[in-house]
Structures are given as C-alpha cells and as structure tokens.
Amino acid sequence: MKKVILMLSLAAFTLTSCGAKKKIAELEAKNKEIQDQLNSTTVKLNSCLSDKETLASQIDFLKKNNSDLINNMGNLTTLSSKGAENLEKSLESLKEKDLKITRLQDALTRKDSVTLALVTSIKRAVGVNDPDIEVTVEKGVVYISIxxxxxFKSGSYQVNDRAKEILGKVAAILKDKPNFECMVEGHTDNVPIKNPVLEDNWDLSVKRATSIVRILQNDYSVDPARLVAAGRSEYVPLEANTTAEGRARNRRTRILVLPKIDQFYDMIEKEMKNQTK
Known part of the structure; x- marks a missing residue:
C-alpha cells in the first residue's frame, strides 16, 4: 500500500512540474512574439517619420512654386490650379501619415503608462528603501526581486511571517490589476543541497516558488489562473558564486507582474491594422 501511495505522489509531482514548464514555455513564446511585433512597429514608425519629413519638404517646394507663379502673373489673388491641387494632395497625405504615427505612438504610450503606474504603486506598497527588495522594469515586465x-530560512521552502507581510502587499496590487498575470521564480546559489525532502537546487527553487504561489492564492485570494510557479535553480545568477556576498545576491525570489499577453498583443495588432486603412 505504501508503495502505491509513493508512486501516485511521484506521478502527481511529475504532472505538476510538466504543467508549470509548459505554461512557462507558452509565456516565453508569447513574450517573444510581442517583442517581434514591437520591433516591427518601431521600424514602421521610423519609416512614417521619415515620410513625414519628405512630405514637409515637398510642401515647401510647392509653396515656393505657387509663390513664383503669383509673382510672375502679377496677380496676388490668382493661384495656379495645378499647384493648388498638388498642395492639397500633399497636405492630405501628410495628414494621413500623422494619424498613423499618432495611433502607433498612442499604443506604445498606453503600454508604457500602465507599466510606469504599476512600478510606482509597487514601490510605494513594498517600500523602495529596503535594500533587499528591488523593483525594476525589463522589456515591459515589472520584476519584484526579494x-x-x-x-525563507537556509535550505527551507517554508515562508516566514515577514515574507507574508510583503506578499500581502503584492497580492493587494495584483487584485487591483485584474488584467495582469504573476509569475513567481525561485533562484538559488550553486551550493548543492540534498536531503530526504529536497533532491537538489532545482527542487528547492520550485518548492519555494510554489510555496509563495500558494500563499497568494490561499491567504490573499489571488485568482490561481493568473499565477505561475517556476524554478530557475542556480542557472540565472546575478553575480559569481565565488563569494558569500555573491551567493547571497543569487538566492532570491523574483515576482514577475506583466499584462496578460493576449490582451496586449491584440492591442498592438489592432493598431497595426489601422495603419493599412
């Protein structure tokens, strides 16, 4: 009977790990797709700005031609119909370019504004003066590094009371931003660990991330559909593990707060389509 229970437990743990890895892979793929869309949008925006400058030069040239026509004819009230027609077309083209540029800039500005507001609220909530808590932005994603x-205590994945206080503040922000998802990443140093409960640093990093996710869900009622638990083990260090200080920096938990990728992708795609109209 004990063997059956043990086998079922191992199977459940394997399925859970596979599910988390699949979710992580999906989020990373979607994030790359968004980055590609942003790069493409930036290229088109630069092209539009270049076209705007060219059209402005054309308008100046047409205005000068019209002025010359007026002077040559000696009639300040008569404008060459051909020159006027060309000028009108150029102005209309410039207006369309300006509208497309404005749409793209608005899409990027809205995204940046949401990110900035989120960073400000997180820093105010968790306290920016604590050197053990860092709030940063990388490629539109807000990172809370604790x-x-x-x-945790050394080698443990049991969350202490001080941590629950911090997580409560993060949970309040998440609940106030229903359009954001949250990924919890566990990171360790490279000192090996092995005991009856933990197999290695991979195991420790995953269990720490899972412990935090459970607190956000069970203690603070954050929707579990918005949560992802991920372990990174020792393989994404901030510093070399050759000193005690470096190892301490590498032992951390990162909480990623990011807009729901599908919604942001739809917003960019909509603006891209508006360009072609």
Missing part, C-alpha cells in the same frame, strides 16, 4: 533571507 532576497532569500526575507522569505
């Missing part, structure tokens, strides 16, 4: 010593 030092290991604020969350």
């Amino acid at each position: 030092a290991d010593k604020l969350l």
